Structures are given as structure tokens and as C-alpha cells.
Amino acid sequence: MTADETSTVRYYDELGCWVAWGREAAQSALQDSRLSSETLEAANLSYLPADMHEECSHLIETMRRWFVLLDGDRHTVARRAIQPMFSPRRIRKLEETIEVIVAEELDAFAASGATGDFDVITGLADKISARTIALLLGLPGDDDATLHRWAKALADFLASSYRRDCAVNAQAALQEMGEFIKNAPDEEGESIWSRATGGEWDRLATSSMVLFGGLETTAGLIGFAVWYMLGNDLAEQVAASEAGEEAKAVVERVLDVYAPLGHVARMASEDTELGGCPIAEGDLVLVSLTGRDLFDAQDLPTEPSGHQDGDRFDHVAFGYGMHYCVGAPLARVTVANLLTQFARRFPKASVKDVAWRKNRTFRGFDHLVLDVSGPQT
Ligand code: HEM
Numbered sequence: 001m002t003a004d005e006t007s008t009v010r011y012y013d014e015l016g017c018w019v020a021w022g023r024e025a026a027q028s029a030l031q032d033s034r035l036s037s038e039t040l041e042a043a044n045l046s047y048l049p050a051d052m053h054e055e056c057s058h059l060i061e062t063m064r065r066w067f068v069l070l071d072g073d074r075h076t077v078a079r080r081a082i083q084p085m086f087s088p089r090r091i092r093k094l095e096e097t098i099e100v101i102v103a104e105e106l107d108a109f110a111a112s113g114a115t116g117d118f119d120v121i122t123g124l125a126d127k128i129s130a131r132t133i134a135l136l137l138g139l140p141g142d143d144d145a146t147l148h149r150w151a152k153a154l155a156d157f158l159a160s161s162y163r164r165d166c167a168v169n170a171q172a173a174l175q176e177m178g179e180f181i182k183n184a185p186d187e188e189g190e191s192i193w194s195r196a197t198g199g200e201w202d203r204l205a206t207s208s209m210v211l212f213g214g215l216e217t218t219a220g221l222i223g224f225a226v227w228y229m230l231g232n233d234l235a236e237q238v239a240a241s242e243a244g245e246e247a248k249a250v251v252e253r254v255l256d257v258y259a260p261l262g263h264v265a266r267m268a269s270e271d272t273e274l275g276g277c278p279i280a281e282g283d284l285v286l287v288s289l290t291g292r293d294l295f296d297a298q299d300l301p302t303e304p305s306g307h308q309d310g311d312r313f314d315h316v317a318f319g320y321g322m323h324y325c326v327g328a329p330l331a332r333v334t335v336a337n338l339l340t341q342f343a344r345r346f347p348k349a350s351v352k353d354v355a356w357r358k359n360r361t362f363r364g365f366d367h368l369v370l371d372v373s374g375p376q377t
Contacts, residue, residue, distance in 0.1 A: 009275035012295065018279060019263075019295065021288035023314050025275045029287045030320040032274070033071075035266035037323060040069050042284050043265040044161035052167055059157075059171035062178075065198075065205030068213065068323060071269075075322065078206050081197040085136060086326045091333055094135060101131045102338050106345055113372065118349075120368040124338070125222035132334045133214040133327075137207075138191030139184045150177050151215035155362040174208055181207045214327045218334060220260035220364025221251070224304075225335050226342060227368055228254045230351055232307035239343035247339035251332055252313035257305050259289040259317035262361045289316050290363075300356040346372050 008022035020029045029035055040063055045053070053060065063069065067078035084090070109123045117123075127144045134141025141147070150173035156163075157170035181193050181204070196206035229235055229250055238246045268283045279285060288294045318325035325331075342349075353369040 007275050007277065008293070009277045010293065011277070015295075017284040017286055018274070018277070019286045019288060019293055020274055021293050022291060023316055026287050026289065026316045027320045029266055029274055029285055030264075030316070030323070032266075032272055034268055034270045034272040035274075035279070035285060036071050036269040037069055037075070037264075037266060038071055038269075039265040039267045039284065040064060040066075042267050044158065047162040048167055049162070049164060052164055056167050056171050059167060059174055061201060062174050062205045062208060065202050066209040067206060068209060077197060078202065079326065082192060082195050082206060082210060083326060085192065085195060086329065088329060090136075091329045094132075094330075095333055095337075097135060098132050098334055099337055099341075101135070102128060102334070102341050105131070106341055110345070110372075117352075117367075118370040118372050120226050120370060121219065121223055121365055122367070124226075124342075125219040125364075125368075128222060128334060128338060129215055129218035132330065133211065133218065136330055137211060138186060138188075138194075139181065139211070146176075146180075147211070147215055148219065149173070151212050154212050155216050155359055159359045159361040177208045177211065178204045181211065210326075213325075214331065216362045216364065217260040218327075218331045220362065221254065221331060221335050222338060223365040223368050224258040224260065225251055225254045225339055226370075227351060227354060227365070228258070228304040228307070229339055229343065230349055230370070231304040234307060235343040235347050235349070238339055239347060241340070244336055244340045247336040247343070248332070249313075250307075250339055251335050252315070253307065255317040256291070256313055256315045258363070259291070259315060260363055261317070262290055262363050263288045263294055264319060264323075289319070291315065302354055346370075348372070 008025040009018060009020045011018050020026060045060065048056065067075050070078070105124055105127050109118065112118060112123050126148045130144035130147045131141040134147070153166070153169040153173035157166040160166050184191055184193070186194055192207045192210055193203060196203040229238060234246070234250060238250060241247065263286045266285045266287060268279045268281050268285070270281050272279045274285065286294055318328040349370045349372045351368065352371045353367065355366045357364050357366050
């Protein structure tokens with residue numbers, strides 16, 4: 001059911017839920033207090049086979065406390081406690097260190113062709129996302145492979161909650177993550193574990209959710225941004241931009257067309273209306289962040305969409321309203337910095353091979369292999 005031909009809200013009988021897309025409908029949905037974020041039960045646990053609930057009690061107990069899946073005071077109190085870690089002032093202070101991390105990883109990437117492919121995902125995106133997020137959260141970030149293995153397990157569970165293997169892997173990942181976070185050296189008392197509020201379960205939940213929240217999304221954006229810049233021959237102008245303004249514009253444009261998080265879920269806690277459609281209490285609404293209907297025949301292109309200077313940036317890739325992404329400033333600074341340094345270092349790089357991930361919620365590439373054999377500066 002849609003309100004009219006132009007509506008961007010639609011009910012899918014076969015899925016038993018609404019889908020809302022486009023900036024206007026997405027923003028309305030995300031600021032409607034009758035559309036609750038407390039969707040774990042309806043969007044995930046109701047699909048998990050009933051006999052798995054006891055076996056996965058650690059997973060369920062932790063995710064029930066993830067503040068991204070909470071409304072009202074419980075959300076506000078948990079978010080407020082960790083928000084200072086993400087303040088613009090703190091991000092500005094970390095910018096120099098982020099620049100050094102990016103430069104070190106580009107050095108390692110330049111050397112990596114001797115032993116394998118120049119794969120942006122394993123060679124840059126996973127490493128830079130892990131190190132910068134760990135830096136911000138006061139955690140060790142050198143073992144990027146383990147951090148991303150945990151994050152992928154959680155992302156797979158969120159996208160395919162009916163699968164037993166995904167639930168088992170996600171629970172193991174959360175348990176390992178919890179030990180890693182609790183045991184991380186933290187002499188100054190400034191790690192995410194020390195900042196989070198509440199009892200042990202709450203702090204575990206907040207720390208694991210914040211760590212998870214940034215890893216796959218930032219790595220996804222790095223892949224999209226490098227692919228888009230090279231595919232549209234933008235490296236030269238990005239490299240020439242003194243203050244990195246071109247790189248920042250490319251990042252926003254990429255977020256417009258390739259949102260790393262495909263959608264978020266909401267559930268009506270009372271009757272409401274969206275884009276002219278009646279949403280009844282208990283209905284599930286999937287809010288697309290890609291600008292498109294989630295169930296459009298989705299092509300997974302091997303070439304990025306074209307670029308025009310002056311394109312309008314009006315995405316909702318970081319969400320909107322109460323749950324707006326706390327990590328957005330960090331992601332923006334990190335990816336813009338990478339683009340600028342990358343473009344100056346590998347001005348002639350081109351894309352050799354790209355493969356999309358299967359996960360349609362946490363979107364990104366499995367690999368993005370480059371040819372950097374041309375003369376570089
Ligand atoms: C390109 C990178 C990123 C994208 C696309 C992204 C996307 C999003 C979106 C769409 C939301 C809203 C969820 C909702 O409304 O239900 C969100 C929330 C959140 N994100 Fe991000 N994110 C990114 C990076 C990060 C980073 C780097 C961190 C942390 C290090 C982070 C931590 C969080 C947290 C904690 C929330 C929950 C906020 C709340 O519920 O109040 N994100 N993110």
C-alpha cells in the first residue's frame with residue numbers, strides 16, 4: 001500500500017513491514033517519537049529459532065542494552081556518558097594522530113604489492129578504521145583482523161538473525177570483545193569502558209556497541225570513497241586542494257549515493273502516519289538510508305555513478321534525530337584525510353577488480369584491488 005504514486009512509503013505484504021525511503025520520509029520517520037528504536041525483538045529475535053534463545057542469552061542480554069536500540073531516558077543517559085569522547089574539540093585534537101596513522105598505513109600499503117594485491121579493503125580500510133576508532137575509544141587497535149572479525153559476526157547476525165550459525169558467531173564475538181575491552185590497559189581511566197555508565201552489563205553493552213558501530217561502516221565508506229574518487233578521475237583535484245576541501249566534498253557525495261548502512265528499523269509504539277500512510281501500533285518500518293527503496297532491483301555496480309561538481313549533499317547516511325551517529329565527525333575526518341593523502345601518493349592508481357559484500361545492510365566491498373603500477377609521485 002502506498003499513499004499515492006509519488007509516495008516513498010510502501011507496505012510489503014510478503015515481508016509484513018513498511019519501507020520508507022528518500023530524505024523527507026526518512027527524516028520524518030527518524031524524528032517521530034511514536035516510531036520506537038526498541039526493535040531487537042521484532043526485527044531480530046523473532047526470527048531467531050526459539051530453541052536458540054537460551055543458548056544465546058549472553059548475546060540477547062547484551063543487545064537488549066545497546067543504546068542504539070533504546071528509547072527515552074535509557075538511551076539519553078547512556079549516550080550522554082560517552083558523547084564527550086566524540087566532541088568536535090577532541091576530534092580536532094586527534095586529527096594529527098589520525099594523519100600519522102593514515103600515512104603509516106599508506107606506507108605499508110605501498111610496500112604490500114610485493115607480497116600480494118593492492119587490496120584497499122584489507123590493506124587500508126580495515127586497518128585505518130580499526131586504528132582510528134580504537135584510538136578514540138582508548139583501546140588497542142593493532143589487531144584489525146580480530147576487531148573486524150567480531151564486527152562482521154555482529155553485522156551478519158543483524159542482517160540474518162534467522163541463522164543459527166550467525167547467532168552463535170555473534171555471541172562468541174561479543175564475549176571476546178567484552179574481555180578485550182575490560183582488560184585493555186587504561187591508566188588514565190579514559191577508555192570507553194571507564195566512560196560508559198551503569199552496571200557491568202550496561203557498560204559491556206555500550207562499549208561493544210560503540211566499537212562495533214564504527215568498524216564495518218567506516219571501512220565500507222573508505223572502500224566506496226577510494227572507488228568513487230578513482231572511477232571519476234578526481235584524484236588530481238583532491239590532491240591539489242590545500243585544506244582538503246575537495247576530499248570532504250567527495251566524502252559527502254559518496255554518502256549521498258553509497259550509504260554504508262543500508263537501513264535502520266523502527267517499530268510503531270502507537271498509531272502514527274508516515275508520508276500519508278497509516279502506520280498501526282506494532283508495525284515495523286524499515287527506514288532506508290540509501291535514498292532508494294530497499295527492495296528495488298538493486299544493482300551492485302562495478303563502476304561508480306558519475307560525478308558533477310556542485311552536486312547537492314542531502315543524505316541521511318548517518319541517520320537523523322535522537323540517534324544521529326555519534327561517530328560521524330570521526331568517520332568524516334578519517335576518510336577525507338585518507339583521500340587527500342592517497343590522491344597525493346597514488347595519483348595514477350586505477351581500479352582493477354571490485355566485489356560487493358553479500359551483506360546488504362552493512363554495505364561495502366569484499367575487496368577493491370587497485371593497479372598502482374603507473375608512475376606515482
Ligand atoms: C561511515 C561511517 C558510519 C556510518 C555510515 C554510520 C551510520 C550510523 C547511523 C545511520 C546511525 C543511526 C542509527 C539509528 O538511527 O538507529 C548511527 C548511530 C550510531 N553510530 Fe554510526 N556510523 C558510522 C560511523 C560510526 C563510528 C566511527 C562510530 C564510533 C566509533 C559510530 C557509532 C555509532 C553509535 C554509538 C550510534 C548510536 C547513536 C544513538 O543511538 O544515539 N558510528 N551510525
